[in-house]
Amino acid sequence: MEIRVKAGSIQTEIAPLIVVNLFEGVTEPGGATGAVDRALGGQIRELISAGDFRGKRNETVVLYPGGAIPAQRVLVVGLGKEEKFDLDGVRQAAGAAAKKARELGVTRFSTIVHGGGRAGLNLEDAAQAVVEGTILALYRFREHKTEPAEDERPDIEAVTLVEFSAEKVPVVERGARTGQIIAEAVNMARDLVNQPANYATPAILAETAQKLAADFDLRCQVLDREQMAELGMGALLGVAQGSEQPPKFIILEHNADRDDRSADRSRQGLDTIVLVGKGITFDSGGISIKPGEHMEEMKADMAGAAAVMGALRAAAALDVPLHVVGLMPATENLPSGRAIKPGDVLKSLSGLTIEVISTDAEGRLILADALAYAQRYQPQAVVDIATLTGACVVALGEITTGLMGTDADLVARIKAASAKTAEKVWELPLFEEYGEQIKSDVADVKNTGGRPAGTITAAFFLSKFAKGMPWAHLDIAGKALTDKERNPYTPKGATGVGVRLFVQLLRDWGK
Numbered sequence: 343m344e345i346r347v348k349a350g351s352i353q354t355e356i357a358p359l360i361v362v363n364l365f366e367g368v369t370e371p372g373g374a375t376g377a378v379d380r381a382l383g384g385q386i387r388e389l390i391s392a393g394d395f396r397g398k399r400n401e402t403v404v405l406y407p408g409g410a411i412p413a414q415r416v417l418v419v420g421l422g423k424e425e426k427f428d429l430d431g432v433r434q435a436a437g438a439a440a441k442k443a444r445e446l447g448v449t450r451f452s453t454i455v456h457g458g459g460r461a462g463l464n465l466e467d468a469a470q471a472v473v474e475g476t477i478l479a480l481y482r483f484r485e486h487k488t489e490p491a492e493d494e495r496p497d498i499e500a501v502t503l504v505e506f507s508a509e510k511v512p513v514v515e516r517g518a519r520t521g522q523i524i525a526e527a528v529n530m531a532r533d534l535v536n537q538p539a540n541y542a543t544p545a546i547l548a549e550t551a552q553k554l555a556a557d558f559d560l561r562c563q564v565l566d567r568e569q570m571a572e573l574g575m576g577a578l579l580g581v582a583q584g585s586e587q588p589p590k591f592i593i594l595e596h597n598a599d600r601d602d603r604s605a606d607r608s609r610q611g612l613d614t615i616v617l618v619g620k621g622i623t624f625d626s627g628g629i630s631i632k633p634g635e636h637m638e639e640m641k642a643d644m645a646g647a648a649a650v651m652g653a654l655r656a657a658a659a660l661d662v663p664l665h666v667v668g669l670m671p672a673t674e675n676l677p678s679g680r681a682i683k684p685g686d687v688l689k690s691l692s693g694l695t696i697e698v699i700s701t702d703a704e705g706r707l708i709l710a711d712a713l714a715y716a717q718r719y720q721p722q723a724v725v726d727i728a729t730l731t732g733a734c735v736v737a738l739g740e741i742t743t744g745l746m747g748t749d750a751d752l753v754a755r756i757k758a759a760s761a762k763t764a765e766k767v768w769e770l771p772l773f774e775e776y777g778e779q780i781k782s783d784v785a786d787v788k789n790t791g792g793r794p795a796g797t798i799t800a801a802f803f804l805s806k807f808a809k810g811m812p813w814a815h816l817d818i819a820g821k822a823l824t825d826k827e828r829n830p831y832t833p834k835g836a837t838g839v840g841v842r843l844f845v846q847l848l849r850d851w852g853k
């Protein structure tokens with residue numbers, strides 16, 4: 343989709359549809375909405391006084407100017423109560439308007455920047471949020487439909503942001519560009535997650551990363567089974583041994599030529615941040631096989647890897663001044679005559695041995711080797727993201743990501759990024775005492791800690807492999823897929839959770 347920015351008055355736009363807004367409780371609209379209302383002879387005021395439009399959050403109404411202005415339609419979107427309005431309100435309003443526009447069958451429209459100049463919201467952030475909300479809301483995944491749905495509307499091809507004051511146009515352009523980069527990265531992650539497991543094998547994920555590297559000037563390295571064996575990634579290879587699909591260890595780097603071994607990096611003052619994403623392209627549970635109901639959702643068990651890939655894409659496109667490394671261990675988890683069995687012991691890359699109690703606790707096994715691999719970068723921070731535990735769905739539901747970490751500053755930074763992006767996170771504790779639950783009789787550690795605090799014991803297990811690095815962990819189980827539209831910009835299906843959070847974390851790193 344094309345995003346344009348121009349200086350001008352929305353009421354003189356020549357377009358099939360223009361979008362303005364209204365706060366709840368306002369009876370005399372001002373600004374751009376007021377100007378449109380006056381041009382329409384008070385039609386918006388009439389709607390309000392008749393009680394037919396109240397400006398409730400994400401409420402929409404369509405007016406037909408009948409020649410009073412050049413636009414064919416006017417869409418008014420409600421912003422809700424002004425005192426409760428924030429940046430996510432902008433995203434949602436833009437999303438609601440964009441979806442309504444598509445329902446109307448238009449293929450382009452013009453809009454004002456919702457919330458620009460409102461209390462606490464700066465214009466650049468608001469423009470970014472408008473574009474994010476628009477592109478995210480219009481996302482759909484139709485790749486495997488051979489015919490369009492009966493009532494399917496065409497894609498919106500172009501959206502124009504109209505800014506009244508010409509000197510503010512560059513600010514709006516900057517925000518719009520950022521928003522477009524980030525939203526397109528989220529939609530790429532959504533595509534990867536929505537893709538069925540036979541179309542998103544480890545090898546296909548690796549090819550996708552290689553294409554991304556070519557398009558966005560990233561460095562990509564893919565380790566195959568032999569290379570992993572040589573390094574000693576026994577935990578990852580243990581999970582992979584039950585599958586016919588070759589596993590891949592995917593490495594994507596932004597500003598790789600300035601990494602810490604080149605001595606260049608310290609001169610340039612670039613910090614290294616490693617993002618690690620769980621890439622189980624299908625989780626059957628392995629020999630500890632899962633029940634059949636909803637097993638198809640386990641195609642989304644690579645949502646962590648998808649989030650990391652999206653974050654690297656945006657980091658490159660935005661050229662964040664950091665050395666960012668994405669590590670994506672990718673494999674299927676399947677039962678077979680060659681598969682690992684409960685009771686097996688694996689030797690991980692770190693040297694620690696792991697007793698496999700459940701082959702369904704495979705995510706922490708592949709992440710263990712990826713975290714050990716991260717050590718070589720001596721990073722300033724490592725954050726992993728994974729659809730790791732059903733216990734996290736029980737504890738925090740489908741809304742909130744579980745956050746755990748060993749570094750208070752890093753955890754605080756993630757919470758700050760969460761507040762800005764409205765990607766909700768909540769911290770769970772990593773008290774030493776939880777370590778008791780994962781002590782093994784035969785190996786250094788075991789891969790399950792029983793039912794109590796399952797999200798925490800999984801994270802505690804990971805912490806053993808992140809020793810010495812500032813580390814945090816995001817458990818997105820239950821958050822990667824949604825069975826119904828969450829909000830106007832989060833349609834049913836893959837959510838792309840984590841991408842916007844990571845990008846915010848990276849963009850704010852030096853601040």
Ligand code: BES
Pocket residue numbers: 625627643700702703704705729730731732733735789790791796819820
């Ligand atoms: N991929 C699952 C976790 C999951 C559950 C993701 C529900 C999304 C929705 C993970 O590999 C898993 O199976 N975890 C087990 C761990 C247990 C055996 C200790 C779980 O949570 O049941």
Ligand code: MN
Pocket residue numbers: 625627701702703704705
């Ligand atoms: Mn599992």
Ligand code: ZN
Pocket residue numbers: 622625643702704705729730
């Ligand atoms: Zn899993």
